[in-house]
Amino acid sequence: MTQNHRCWVEIDRSAFHHNAKIVRDRIGKAEMLAVIKANAYGHGMLGVAEALAKEVQLFGVANLEEALALREKVNHPIITLSPTLPDERASVVASGIIPTISSFEEAEAFSRTGHHPHVNSLPEGGEGSAGGTGSKVSVNFKIDTGNGRMGVVESEAVDVFRRISALSNIDIHSVSTHMPVSNEDEKYTRDQLARFGEIVDRLRAEVPGKYKVHVLQSAGSLAFNERPYEIVRAGIVLYGISPLPEFQNLLKPAMTWKTRIGLIRDVPKGASISYGRTFITPKPMRVATLTAGYADGYPRHLSNAGAEMLVRGQRCPLLGRVTMDLMVIDVSHIGDAAIGDEVVLMGRQGDAEIPCVELSDKAGTITWDITTRIGQRVKRVFV
Numbered sequence: 001m002t003q004n005h006r007c008w009v010e011i012d013r014s015a016f017h018h019n020a021k022i023v024r025d026r027i028g029k030a031e032m033l034a035v036i037k038a039n040a041y042g043h044g045m046l047g048v049a050e051a052l053a054k055e056v057q058l059f060g061v062a063n064l065e066e067a068l069a070l071r072e073k074v075n076h077p078i079i080t081l082s083p084t085l086p087d088e089r090a091s092v093v094a095s096g097i098i099p100t101i102s103s104f105e106e107a108e109a110f111s112r113t114g115h116h117p118h119v120n121s122l123p124e125g126g127e128g129s130a131g132g133t134g135s136k137v138s139v140n141f142k143i144d145t146g147n148g149r150m151g152v153v154e155s156e157a158v159d160v161f162r163r164i165s166a167l168s169n170i171d172i173h174s175v176s177t178h179m180p181v182s183n184e185d186e187k188y189t190r191d192q193l194a195r196f197g198e199i200v201d202r203l204r205a206e207v208p209g210k211y212k213v214h215v216l217q218s219a220g221s222l223a224f225n226e227r228p229y230e231i232v233r234a235g236i237v238l239y240g241i242s243p244l245p246e247f248q249n250l251l252k253p254a255m256t257w258k259t260r261i262g263l264i265r266d267v268p269k270g271a272s273i274s275y276g277r278t279f280i281t282p283k284p285m286r287v288a289t290l291t292a293g294y295a296d297g298y299p300r301h302l303s304n305a306g307a308e309m310l311v312r313g314q315r316c317p318l319l320g321r322v323t324m325d326l327m328v329i330d331v332s333h334i335g336d337a338a339i340g341d342e343v344v345l346m347g348r349q350g351d352a353e354i355p356c357v358e359l360s361d362k363a364g365t366i367t368w369d370i371t372t373r374i375g376q377r378v379k380r381v382f383v
């Protein structure tokens with residue numbers, strides 16, 4: 001079935017069930033929001049949504065385009081986690097997607113967008129009770145407690161929230177914040193969670209309502225789950241990659257990234273390999289040319305950075321530079337290596353494994369960056 005694929009990822013559906021169970025065990029009765037933005041971190045959005053549909057209660061995506069594609073497939077509530085552009089508002093409202101809002105002005109604009117003529121004609125006070133949430137725009141109210149990209153600043157949060165709740169056409173679905181250093185600075189994170197907790201307590205006391213609260217993402221659900229609130233936003237953990245190394249063995253990576261040997265050649269000592277001639281063979285070598293390169297998302301930064309891949313269950317070093325469509329590895333020690341062989345760029349083969357974090361560390365980046373950049377021509381094969 002994958003016989004003619006030059007570069008592909010195999011996505012193990014059962015891994016999602018396993019990883020969702022790990023999160024479920026740590027968050028009690030809270031709802032789970034699966035973050036499947038950026039093509040489900042490169043895994044294939046619709047396939048992942050399908051695999052997780054029974055285990056999660058909401059989905060989170062980055063933007064309207066992703067939300068509309070997902071809307072065709074699932075009935076779950078969908079939250080867009082990035083800001084909505086003004087021209088996207090009408091479509092967000094029409095499709096019942098929950099936008100994340102960062103100011104009173106944005107809420108007001110949504111309130112106007114959602115003000116359908118039939119709602120307008122209702123007598124004062126009649127719209128909320130009669131129409132339920134059907135005629136209102138549900139929004140996720142975001143508070144900036146340190147991530148500095150979105151949200152109402154902390155000191156104004158209660159006041160802005162009060163004004164937004166009074167808008168006739170807005171229904172506050174949830175109140176949330178996001179953590180900038182949950183896998184880097186525990187002290188800051190604990191202080192941030194305490195500050196957010198105080199704001200939530202004030203909101204609950206001063207502006208009661210049926211809104212839900214969420215803050216924990218993957219690292220939060222693993223290491224800071226004392227107060228999960230009503231929703232937890234699980235991202236990378238569901239794909240089986242831990243943001244905190246001490247939890248990795250609980251998880252099952254969903255993705256195995258594969259390519260093939262396209263050629264095998266015997267080259268003499270002193271031969272140069274790939275652009276830039278950065279690798280010169282120190283002895284006669286048997287080298288394999290693989291049918292994948294940086295256009296498939298394999299980081300070019302892994303050139304001459306100690307990267308390895310698996311052939312017949314054994315590690316083989318990358319030689320010279322990663323190029324657009326090809327790269328070259330040393331197979332001198334794999335006697336039976338053959339043209340057409342599967343090569344694992346990331347994941348398991350036999351007893352050997354190249355974990356995502358090995359690639360990200362060697363490339364000087366983070367695991368999220370490795371999987372989300374896997375290219376468009378790489379087939380997603382669900383198994």
Ligand SMILES: *Cc1c(COP(=O)(O)O)cnc(C)c1O
Pocket residue numbers: 035037081178217218219233234235236237243
């Ligand atoms: C992407 C994102 C997440 C998921 O983060 P992980 O670390 O992958 O769990 C959660 N919340 C928001 C707001 C996000 O943008």
